[in-house]
Amino acid sequence: MISVANRIHVKLEYHDAFEARFRDRAGLVDGMPGFIANHVLRPTRDGDPFVVLTFWESRAAFEAWTTSDAFRQGHARSGTLPKDAFSGPNVLEIHEVVAR
Template sequence: MTNHYVAINYIQCNEDFRDRFEQMFATRAHAIDTMPGFVNMHVLRPEKAGDAYLIVSYWETEQSFKDWMKSPAFTAGHQRGFAELAKAKEEGRPAPMSSDFKIYRIISE
């Protein structure tokens, strides 16, 4: 089995931020694509308003994922999202999105 670990980022977006969020992914930097141990990624749009987007990334090892999270490429790849959060905070608005990472081990394919 090649893909041992899956990291899922559950992203909640305010309804008025969904189009911007999707646009950011459509024009993403692809910084993750060259990371050692990275296999593939899927971005899943929820069917029901209020449900989270799922960013599902596949990794050869858990350490590969952890290395990505600490890398300059991670910061570069998320720069626009971080800027959106900072802008909302500066303007005294609630964050337009929130993120929650969870890691899973593949036990069956």
């Protein structure tokens, strides 16, 4: 199993809109083979990023998602926030889960 953490720096005034994007998401990832779970973590300190954390059965399953039509459709919806809502580039981290 792997985890994928996408750290996204969002300006404070856009936090509510960013969270709404995930509450109202299309949910296309939920039906992907190998998908386990999706969590959106809100920062508790100013300046820290949101973390969109997904779990996958394998790296191959995650990579299949990123090259799928469902991925493109789901992320096309994310254009609802202006570029200036983000205070820095996203950082993507992939880890193997070694203990639960």
